[in-house]
Amino acid sequence: MTQWNLFMAFIRVSLLGYGGGPAAIPLLYKEVVDRYKWLTDDEFSDILALANTLPGPIATKMAGYIGRRVGGTVGLMNAVLATIVPTIILLIVLLSVLGSLSDEPWVQGMTAAVVPVVGVLLLVLTWQFIKKAKGTLGLLVTALLSFASLLIIEWLGIHPGIVIALLLGAALLRRDDPKKGAGTQ
Amino acid sequence: MAFFIPGILGYGGGPASIPLVEKEVVDRYEWLTVNEFSEMLAMANALPGPIATKMAGYIGYMEGGILGSIVAVFATVAPSLILMIALMSLLYKYKDSPKVKRMTAYIRPTIAVLLGVMAYSFFSTSYEGAGLYQTVGIAVVSFVLLEKLRVPPALVIVGALVYGALFLS
Numbered sequence: 001m002t003q004w005n006l007f008m009a010f011i012r013v014s015l016l017g018y019g020g021g022p023a024a025i026p027l028l029y030k031e032v033v034d035r036y037k038w039l040t041d042d043e044f045s046d047i048l049a050l051a052n053t054l055p056g057p058i059a060t061k062m063a064g065y066i067g068r069r070v071g072g073t074v075g076l077m078n079a080v081l082a083t084i085v086p087t088i089i090l091l092i093v094l095l096s097v098l099g100s101l102s103d104e105p106w107v108q109g110m111t112a113a114v115v116p117v118v119g120v121l122l123l124v125l126t127w128q129f130i131k132k133a134k135g136t137l138g139l140l141v142t143a144l145l146s147f148a149s150l151l152i153i154e155w156l157g158i159h160p161g162i163v164i165a166l167l168l169g170a171a172l173l174r175r176d177d178p179k180k181g182a183g184t185q
Numbered sequence: 186m187a188f189f190i191p192g193i194l195g196y197g198g199g200p201a202s203i204p205l206v207e208k209e210v211v212d213r214y215e216w217l218t219v220n221e222f223s224e225m226l227a228m229a230n231a232l233p234g235p236i237a238t239k240m241a242g243y244i245g246y247m248e249g250g251i252l253g254s255i256v257a258v259f260a261t262v263a264p265s266l267i268l269m270i271a272l273m274s275l276l277y278k279y280k281d282s283p284k285v286k287r288m289t290a291y292i293r294p295t296i297a298v299l300l301g302v303m304a305y306s307f308f309s310t311s312y313e314g315a316g317l318y319q320t321v322g323i324a325v326v327s328f329v330l331l332e333k334l335r336v337p338p339a340l341v342i343v344g345a346l347v348y349g350a351l352f353l354s
Contacts, residue, residue, distance in 0.1 A: 012339060014233060014234040014235075015233050015234070016233055016338070016339055016342045016343075017233050017234055017235075018232075018233050018342070022303040022307075023233075023307075024234075024235065025300070025303075026338070027338055027339075030337075030338055042289050045289060045292070045293055045296055046273075046276065046288075046289055046292075047273065048296055049292045049295070049296050050269060050272055050273060050276070051269060052296070052299060054265050054268055054269055054272075057235045057236075057237040057238055057261065057262065057265070058235075059234070059235040059238075060235060060238055060261075060262045060265075060266060061262075061265050061266050061269045064262070064266040064269065064270065065266070065269050065270055065273055068270060076270075080262060080266070083234065083235065083238075084234065084235065084238040084239070084242065084258060084262070085242075086234070087232055087233060087234030087235075087238075087239050088238065088239055088242030088243065088246075088254065088258070090232055091225075091228060091229055091232055091239050091240075091242065091243045092242070092243055092246050092254075094228060094232070095224075095225060095228055095243065106349075106350040106351075107231050107350075108231070108353075109349040109350050109351075109352070109353030110231075110346045110347075110349040110350045110353075111230070111231050111349065112311065112314045112315045112319075112349055112353050113315070113319075113323060113345040113346065113348050113349025113350075113352075113353050114342055114345045114346060114349065115307050115308075115310055115311040115314070115315070116307070116308060116311045116315075116319075116320050116323040116324040116327065116345075117323060117324075117327040117338075117341055117342055117345045118307050118342075119304045119305075119307035119308040119311065119324060120304075120324050120327045120328045120331065121331070121338060122300050122301075122303050122304035122307060123300075123301070123304040124328075124331065124332060125300050126297050126300040126301040126304060129293055129294075129296055129297035129300060130294070130297045132293060133290070133293040133294045133297060136290045136293070137290055137291075137293070137294070141294075142293075142294050145291070145294035145295065146294040146295075146297060146298050149294060149295040149298040149299075150298050150301075150302075153295075153298065153299070153302065154302060160295070160299050163295055164292050164295055164296075167288075167291045167292050167295060168288050168291070168292065170291065171284060171287040171288040171290075171291045171292075172284050172288065174284075174287070
């Protein structure tokens with residue numbers, strides 16, 4: 001039953017995620033955190049951070065890892081296949097049968113209308129993360145870190161993976177402060 | 186091999202690996218012409234799901250049938266996935282240590298910013314494509330449906346697809 005749920009969850013994400021990897025993130029969150037409760041909010045955040053830091057397509061990395069957590073090796077294969085196979089078959093069939101459907105105005109219209117919806121989904125998830133961060137780090141630190149990340153990633157064009165790696169390093173190297181270490185005593 | 190390299194080097198997911206894939210399959214191995222490549226890319230963009238694996242699957246299939254497809258997809262997905270699983274299990278082992286807890290806390294604002302930037306890029310794409318009114322209209326309607334009325338995202342997306350096919354063509 002778990003495997004079936006896993007398969008269905010990732011099929012749904014894959015067939016609704018217009019706009020590649022990033023579009024799948026909010027949908028994935030809905031399935032694995034809200035709906036099936038396979039992961040907590042924190043775990044999802046960690047997985048997303050790591051998946052973002054490593055190279056390669058983000059959706060399949062997340063699918064593979066979550067699948068393995070939920071259903072072992074079979075779960076891993078299951079989630080990855082559900083993520084990629086349907087759309088590959090679709091692409092092969094459409095390209096070989098129809099040549100170029102992507103010039104059809106109604107296809108372009110479909111894709112165009114979905115983009116803002118994905119934008120809203122991402123925005124809602126952004127807000128959730130900010131709220132969570134405010135809860136653990138306080139408003140000031142959250143604001144500072146967010147602003148600094150925005151500057152570094154957007155203005156200086158530094159790859160987000162590097163920023164995340166540096167933050168992880170900082171968290172590891174900081175000495176545990178007995179007065180206010182996160183999670184101590 | 187052609188897909189192994191973009192799979193390793195393609196930082197930032199699908200879109201980042203597109204130029205790398207193009208370099209390999211068009212310039213280096215000449216499996217596709219530039220025109221064929223851009224046609225495939227347009228189609229891959231119009232379909233749901235991750236871009237990089239779709240292209241790998243298709244090109245692999247054209248060059249080496251089902252087996253080629255499997256090889257290309259495997260090369261795209263496997264290296265980064267194995268790395269991911271190894272690192273995650275390491276993190277998981279020390280899940281309760283204060284350092285790992287702090288890591289989770291530290292990166293959260295950055296992840297929020299990343300998601301926000303992604304959201305922004307989707308909106309600006311939409312603004313350029315569908316115009317201001319359509320973008321704002323669809324965004325507001327979908328926000329109300331998703332957040333206030335708790336409609337599942339799947340239904341909202343299907344609704345948007347239908348709306349787009351009828352009114353934005």
